[in-house]
Amino acid sequence: MAKYLLLKHYRGAPAAVNDVCMDQWTPEEISAHMKYMHDFAARLEGTGEFVDGQALAPEGTFVRYDGEGRPPITDGPFAETKDLIAGWMVIDVDSYERAVELAGELSAAPGAGGNPIHEWLELRPFLTEPPTITE
Amino acid sequence: MDDVMLRSLTPGVLGILVRRGADFAAAEDAVQDALAEAVRVWPADRPRDPKGWLVTVAWRRFLDATRADAARRRREDLVEEQPAPGPATAVDDTLQLYFLCAHPSLTPSSAVALTLRAVGGLTTRQIAQAYLVPEATMAQRISRAKRTVSGARFDRPGDVATVLRVLYLVFNEGYSGDVDLAAEAIRLTRQLAAGIDHPEVAGLLALMLLHHARRAARTASDGSLVPLAEQDRGLWDTASIAEGVGILQTALARDRLGEFQAQAAVAALHADAPTAEETDWVQIVEWYDELARLTDSPVVRLNRAVAVGQADGPRAGLAALAKLDESLPRYTAAAAYLHERDGDLARAARLYAEAALKAPDLAERDHLTRQAARLNSRRSG
Numbered sequence: 001m002a003k004y005l006l007l008k009h010y011r012g013a014p015a016a017v018n019d020v021c022m023d024q025w026t027p028e029e030i031s032a033h034m035k036y037m038h039d040f041a042a043r044l045e046g047t048g049e050f051v052d053g054q055a056l057a058p059e060g061t062f063v064r065y066d067g068e069g070r071p072p073i074t075d076g077p078f079a080e081t082k083d084l085i086a087g088w089m090v091i092d093v094d095s096y097e098r099a100v101e102l103a104g105e106l107s108a109a110p111g112a113g114g115n116p117i118h119e120w121l122e123l124r125p126f127l128t129e130p131p132t133i134t135e
Numbered sequence: 136m137d138d139v140m141l142r143s144l145t146p147g148v149l150g151i152l153v154r155r156g157a158d159f160a161a162a163e164d165a166v167q168d169a170l171a172e173a174v175r176v177w178p179a180d181r182p183r184d185p186k187g188w189l190v191t192v193a194w195r196r197f198l199d200a201t202r203a204d205a206a207r208r209r210r211e212d213l214v215e216e217q218p219a220p221g222p223a224t225a226v227d228d229t230l231q232l233y234f235l236c237a238h239p240s241l242t243p244s245s246a247v248a249l250t251l252r253a254v255g256g257l258t259t260r261q262i263a264q265a266y267l268v269p270e271a272t273m274a275q276r277i278s279r280a281k282r283t284v285s286g287a288r289f290d291r292p293g294d295v296a297t298v299l300r301v302l303y304l305v306f307n308e309g310y311s312g313d314v315d316l317a318a319e320a321i322r323l324t325r326q327l328a329a330g331i332d333h334p335e336v337a338g339l340l341a342l343m344l345l346h347h348a349r350r351a352a353r354t355a356s357d358g359s360l361v362p363l364a365e366q367d368r369g370l371w372d373t374a375s376i377a378e379g380v381g382i383l384q385t386a387l388a389r390d391r392l393g394e395f396q397a398q399a400a401v402a403a404l405h406a407d408a409p410t411a412e413e414t415d416w417v418q419i420v421e422w423y424d425e426l427a428r429l430t431d432s433p434v435v436r437l438n439r440a441v442a443v444g445q446a447d448g449p450r451a452g453l454a455a456l457a458k459l460d461e462s463l464p465r466y467t468a469a470a471a472y473l474h475e476r477d478g479d480l481a482r483a484a485r486l487y488a489e490a491a492l493k494a495p496d497l498a499e500r501d502h503l504t505r506q507a508a509r510l511n512s513r514r515s516g
Contacts, residue, residue, distance in 0.1 A: 021488075022504050022508070023484065023487065023488035023491065023504055023507035023508050023511060024508070024511050024512075025508050025512075026508055026509075026512040027505045027508050027509050027512070029508070030501065030504060030505050030508055031357060031359070031505075034357065034358075034359075034501065035357065038357075038358075055497055055500075057494075057495075058492050059492075059493075
């Protein structure tokens with residue numbers, strides 16, 4: 001089993017095919033989308049492939065050490081250039097192929113008009129501890 | 136073995152040990168040992184006085200541990216002078232724990248964790264689950280908190296207001312895992328109210344009961360938020376409302392108004408209205424005026440502006456809102472709501488979408504996004 005991180009971006013990812021801002025959907029479309037995401041996570045819990053997932057607020061800050069005795073510095077009003085993560089899900093699957101398959105499924109969540117969003121999700125494998133025994 | 140019964144006895148036993156002079160952390164270890172012993176022995180040989188039994192065993196464990204520790208010999212001399220173990224009244228000892236756990240030197244999250252552990256008798260695992268952090272993280276938080284209050288002596292009550300703030304924090308966490316923190320906070324506040332004569336304790340208990348009574352109506356089956364005006368009032372727990380209103384009235388009659396009583400009064404006015412339209416908004420505005428006087432909190436002024444919008448029309452609400460700082464939490468959501476009622480749907484939709492980006496939790500964000508979507512689809516459709 002290998003763990004993968006699925007990242008959903010507020011921005012920074014290429015535009016989705018069905019790229020309509022959520023407040024332009026109908027309330028029913030929003031409900032359908034939420035249900036899809038929820039059912040997806042529930043199904044992976046059932047197959048034992050779900051690890052964890054959380055949504056993140058859009059406001060993020062870059063922070064950097066600024067030298068001895070000085071407070072850390074945070075970035076200024078340049079937020080528009082940043083890649084922002086909207087949420088993440090960690091899955092634990094048998095193969096890279098399975099991870100891609102699930103990410104594709106998540107990307108097909110319904111959006112405006114009830115059609116799939118086709119949004120870009122970022123898939124990142126977790127680095128693992130080196131094995132105790134190496135041949 | 137009855138877990139709930141053991142949990143309800145734990146704070147009293149811990150309180151007795153602390154009152155007799157045991158250090159908090161050492162007392163807690165001793166009580167845990169006694170509980171483990173109880174789980175082992177009781178099924179075969181259940182004592183007639185479970186609490187007395189626990190006190191005796193815990194006290195013996197504490198003395199053993201203290202004796203074994205040469206550096207603590209001086210304290211041992213001190214505690215040996217104390218009376219022998221035996222039945223004692225639960226409330227006074229538990230009260231000391233409330234004040235110890237809400238010690239001013241603790242951070243709010245540490246005070247909350249320690250209160251749930253020591254007064255509530257929850258396991259570290261249960262608290263960790265409720266706050267969605269790993270058990271090891273919560274164990275560290277609790278042991279740091281114990282170290283912080285270690286050595287603190289409690290011969291007189293501390294600050295009631297701090298205890299109430301901690302309990303309200305617990306209440307507002309909602310619940311997850313196998314512990315309902317709102318119900319737990321009500322249980323602990325009830326216990327506090329039984330042991331301390333203070334109108335604000337009653338005010339907080341009333342406030343919690345009134346909020347809690349509406350919980351079943353507050354979310355739809357899919358987890359989405361249902362605003363007060365749209366809630367199915369048939370789902371409200373009338374017994375809990377009646378109890379809250381009764382407690383509040385007794386507290387108000389004492390004429391020592393505080394923040395929690397005033398908040399409970401607002402909640403009671405909402406709970407009293409048979410329909411949203413029949414809500415007594417004029418009186419609610421008056422209570423917000425009292426609250427603003429008591430707390431001078433900008434958040435209260437924001438709520439007041441929304442209430443003014445209901446009592447005197449959206450224009451009046453927007454005028455009250457205009458005097459406040461736009462960076463306040465939920466300012467944008469309040470403005471969106473008032474503009475919608477004023478008929479400016481385009482502006483309202485834009486503000487709802489903006490408010491959704493600033494929402495502090497998922498349910499609220501989804502609710503605000505749906506509000507924007509509702510107005511946008513109505514305008515285009």
